[in-house]
Amino acid sequence: MTDPLLRIEDLHVEITGRGRTVRALDGIDLDLAPGEALGIVGESGCGKTLTALSVLGLLPPGGKITGGRILCGGTDLAAAPEPVLREVRGNTVGMVFQDPLSSLNPTLTIGAQVAEPLLLHRRTTRAEAWDRAEETLRLVGMPRPAERLKSYPHQLSGGMRQRVAIAMALVCAPRLLIADEPTTALDVTTQHQILELLDELRARLGMALILVTHDLGVIARRVDRVAVMYGGRIAERAPVRPLFAGPRHRYTQALFAARPELPRQRAGGGSGSGGPALGGTRLPAALPGLPPSLVTRPVGCRFAPRCGFATDICRAAEPELTDGLDGTAPATAAHAFACFHPAGPAAGTGPAEEPRPAAPRVRTAEPLLRLTDVSKTYPLHGGLFTRRGPGRKGAAEVSAVAGVSLTVRRGETFGLVGESGCGKSTLGRLAVGLEAPTAGTVHVAGRDLGTLDKRELRAHRRHVQLMFQDSAAAMDPRMRVGAVLREPLVVQGIGDRAEQRRRIAGLLDDVGLPRGAVDRYPHEFSGGQRQRLGLARALALAPSLVVADEPVSALDVSVQAQILHLLRTLQREKGIGYLFISHDLAVVRHLADSVGVMYLGKLVETGPAAQVLARPLHPYTRGLLDSVDAPDPDAAPAGTPLGGEAPSAAAPPSGCRFRTRCPLATGLCATTEPPPAEPETPGHRVACHFPLTGEALSNG
Template structure:
C-alpha cells in the first residue's frame, strides 16, 4: 500500500431518514489514488459522486453511516478513526472545496478570519502569523487586492472570488489531498477556466493529490489523470482519461458522451438522452443497475450483477456484461431505450426494473422539425438601462452618476414569437438583471420594454399580474426560489391557485403531468425541496415555470447545475414545448455549447452592453468581437487533446460602478487603441445583414487579431 495515498475498498454507506427509510448511498465502491495523482469522478445527479467524496472525511449527512469497507489514507483507516483524530485531518492533511462557496463560508466572519482559522486550529502559528499566511495564500490563489479582501465579508465578493476564498481555506495548511466537489458548477467559462488553471498550478507546486467531483465532462478532460464513472452508488467504469474519452466501454459512459450538446452539430436535432430515472437506492436492485435504461441489456443483466474486469495493460476497468469494443468511440452513436413504468402513480421505489417494459429505440433519434417561427415580434427592448444607487451612508442626499452601478446600459434587441434568443456573457455582465426587467420584477431606469405590443413599464399592478402569467422566469438558484417549508405539490399548485386555474382535481392532474414532463416521479408531491438533489430541484423549477403555459419563458441558467443526461432531457423538453405551443425563450446561460444548440439568435453581453448579436450559428462560427472570440477560446472542450484555437480571456472584469470610458472591453482587449478609450463603438453590420457588432476593429473571418 506504500504507493497509494488513498485506497477505498468495498465502501458501503447507508443513510437512515426520519421515518426509518434507509438509502444505500454507496454499495461497494473501490477506488485508489497515488500521491500527486488527480482522479475525476463523474456521473448523473444522485449516483454517489459527492457521497464518495464526503465519506473520505466522514462528513456524511444526518443519519449517514459507513456500514462496510475501508478508507485507507496514508495507512490510516478513516472509516474507523475516532472523531477527535479526524478533526486533526480535516482541513490539515486533507482539504475540501465544497460545491457552493457562499453556503460553506460563514457570513458573520471576515474572509481573513476564515482563511486563518485552519492555521490557528492545526498549527502553532500566532494570530499575527496566521493572518499573514492567510493573506499570502489569498495572493497565491489569485485574489485581487488580497490585503483589502481580508477585511471583506463573503457577500461582498463575486462568485469567482468566493470560490478562490474556498480554495485558499482548503490549501492554507498545504494538504496532501485536495477534494474538490463541483468547484466550478455555477461559474462562467472565464472564471471556470481561471479556477481550474489555478488548481492545476497549485497541485503541481504543492505536489498534492486531488479528487475532482463533477458532472461536466469538459472540466475533467484535461484536468485529471484517471476517471471513475459512477452509477447507482457503484463504479461502472474506471480508466486513464485519454483511453476513457477515446473508447468508453460501459454503455452508460457511452450514453453520457452521446448526450453532450457538442456531439450534435445541427441545432434542430433532438439530443440523445438516457430515458428513465437512475435506480432507487432505497432497495438494492437485482442485476446490473443500468439494465432498465440500456438498449443492450439481456436476461443476465437483469438477474446478475456484473463484476469489474480490468485490462492490466491500460488499467481500463469496466463492470458490464456487454461492453463496447474499441470501435465504439466517444462520438459513436449509442442505443438507448424507453422505460415505460406501469401504473398511474410513479415513485422512486416503483421506478425500477420490476415495472419496466423495455423496447429498443433507433440508433439515432429522428431529426426533430424546427420550431415554427414567425416574423411577429413578441418582445422588443429599445435603449433599456438599469442603474442601482450605491449606498453612501445616511448623509448622502443626492445621487450622481458616479455613485451608481451601471448594470444594463442601452440594450436593444428583438425576440420573435416562437424564437429562442440566447444571452451569454460572464458573471456580472447584466444578463440576469435584463431577464428580471423583462418579467417585470425590476423597472428599467430608462428605455422601453414592449411585450405583445404593450409597454410593460406603464402597466398597472393588475395588468402586471396578468403579464406575469404570460411571461415566466426560471430562476438560476431553484432551491432559493422555493419555500423550504412547502411540499412540492403545494409549490407547483401555488401559481395555479393564484391565477385561479382549475379546481383541485384539475390542478392535481396538471401537477402530475408537469412532473412527468420534467422526469420526476409523481410521488415527489409529498416531499420537500431539501430532499431532492440539485439537478432534481432544477427540474422542479422548470415545472413551476411551465405551470401557467406562458408565451415567453425567461430561463436564467436553467441547466447550469444539471448533468449532461438530464440537461439533454430538459433541452429536448424545452424544444418540444416550443414546437407544440409556440413558446419563445429568452435563454440566459454561460454554457456556450448549450446556447449554440438551442438558440436561434444570440446576444453577447459585456459589462451591461450588447457587444455582438446575430444568428447563433453565424456568431459562433465567425465571431466578430474579440470578447466573443475569447469566450469561445476559453470553453473546456470534452476532449483531453483539444487545444484552444486562440487565447483564452484573461484579467478581471472592471467594476460596473466605474466602467471604462469608450469601449468597455478595451482594458482586456489585445487590439485596443486610443480610439477605443475615447469613443464608444456604435453597432454595425460589417459582413452579414443581421450580424451586428459594436467594435471599432471587428475581427475578420472570426480570427483573433484579424482586421
C-alpha cells in the same frame, strides 16, 4: 511502483433517516498515488461527493461507514476516532466544497478564515498565521491579497470566493486536495481560471488531487485517471486518454452523448476517433429515466433499467469490474468496467442524437418581446444614514444594463450569454416586468409594460413567465406541489377547482412527471424533477413567452439533456418563445436560434447562434469560447482564454467597456464607444472598432 497516498478498499456507506436506509456506497475500490490527479464523474446521487466526504469522516446526519477501509499514511480513516480525523482535516487532506458562499462564515473576515487552519494545526502566532494567509491568497491568484484579508465573503465575486476556499484548503500544505464540483454554476472564464489554478498548484506543490464533477469536459485535460460512478458503485475506471478514446461501459457512453458541445469540439473518441462533431442542428441525446434509489439493493446491473443494450443476464446478475479479456476482475486492470455488453474500444459518442428541424413549427414575424434601448441603473448606498439616489448631489450609480435592444419572436429562442455580473438576470427581470427600466421601453405581446398600472400588469403577466435558476428556492417548501401549481391559476382567477385540477394534471403530463406528484413536497424531488416542476409552474398560465434564467446550470449532463429536450418539445407544440439566459455557451449553441453576448451591461455581439458561436466577431466572444475546455485530452488549446476580471459596473471604462481586457484595444477604444455594425453578414452585429472578420473557430 509508488505506494498509494490514499487507498479505498471495499467501502460501504449507509444513510439512515425517516425510517429507511439508503445503501449509498456499495463496494468502492480506489487508489491514488502521490502527485496523481483522479477524476470522479457521474450523475447527481451516484455517490461521488459521498466518496470524497467519507475520506474525511464528514458524512451527513445518519451516515456511517459499514464496511471497508480508507488507508491514508498508514491510518485507517474509516475506523479512526474523531480526534484523529480532526488532525487530518485541513492538514494532511484539504477540501474545497462545492458552494464557497455556504462554506465560508459570513461573520468572519477572509483573513481570519484562511488563517484558522494554521492556528489549529501549527504552532504559530496570529501575526505569522496572517502573513501566511496573505501569502496563500497571493499563491491562488487573489488580486490585492493584503486588502482582501479584511474583506467579508459577501464583498467578493464568485470566482474570488472560490479562490478563498482553495486558499483555506492549501494553507497547511496538505498532501491531498479534494475538490468537490469546484466550478459548478461559475461562468466559463472563472471556471477556466479556477481549473488552471488547480493545475498550477498541483504541479508547484506536488500534491495529489481528487476532482469530483459531473462534467466530462472539465476533467479531460485536468486528471490522470477517471472513475465513473453509477448507483453507488464504480462503473468504469481508466486512464483519462483511453477512457475518452473509447468508453466501454454503456453508461459512460451515454454521458458522452448527453453533453452539449461547441462546433470545434469532439467527445468520446479523441481528436482522431471519427466521433461526430456536434453542430447546431442536433440536441445532445437524453438519457431516459433516473438513477436507482438504493433504498433496496438493486438486482442485476444497476444501469439495466435505462440501458438500451440490457438483456436477461443484466437484470439477473451484477457485473464486476473487469478488463474484458477473460471475464475476471483484476484489481490492477488499467481500464476496467462493469458491463456484460460493453461498447467497442472506439465507442464514439454513443446513441444517435435527435435531429432538429431548421425552424420551429409555430413561428411568426410579430415580436413577442421587444426591448428598445433599455437601461437600468441602481443607486449605490454609502451606509445606513448616507443613502444616495438619483438626483442627489454626488449620487453614485451601478450601470447594470446600458442601452440594450433585442427581439424575441413566437416559436424562437434567443440565448443571452456572458460572464456573471454582466446584466443577464437584470435584463430577464426587466423583460417580465419585475423591474422597471431607467430608460427605454419593454414591449411584451405588443404592449408597453411601462404604461400599465398594477392591475393591468398583473393580468398581462399571463403572457410572460419567469423560470428561476434555483427551482428549490422558487417554491414554498411548506406547500405541496398541487398547491404550488394551482397558485397562479387562483391569482389570475382561471377556472373553478375542478378545472384547475385538470389543468395541473395536464401540466404534469407535459413536463413528464406523474400525476401523483401533486401530493408531495418540493424537497421530495430530485434537482431535475424540481426543474420540471419549475417549468410546469411557468407554463400554468399558458404564456407565449418564458424567460428562463440559468435553468440547467447546476444540473448534471443527463438531466440537463432531458430538460433541453423538454423545452424544445414544448416550443414545437405550443409555439412558446424563450429568452434563455445562460453562461453555458454549448447549451445555448444547441437550443437557441439567435444569441446575444453581454459584457458589463452592453450587448457586444448578436446574430444567428450557429454563426456567432462558430465565427465570433467580438474579441470578448472569442475569449469566452476559448475558455471552454474541449472534452478531449489531446485537443490543442483553441486560442487565448479570457483573463482578468470585469471592471466595476459602478465605474465602467470610457469608450468600449471591454477595452481594459482586450488585446486589440487602442486609444480609439478609450475615447469612442463602438457603434453596432454588420461587417460580414446581415443580421450578425458587433460593437467593436476592430472586429475579428474572417476568423472561424477550429480545432486549435
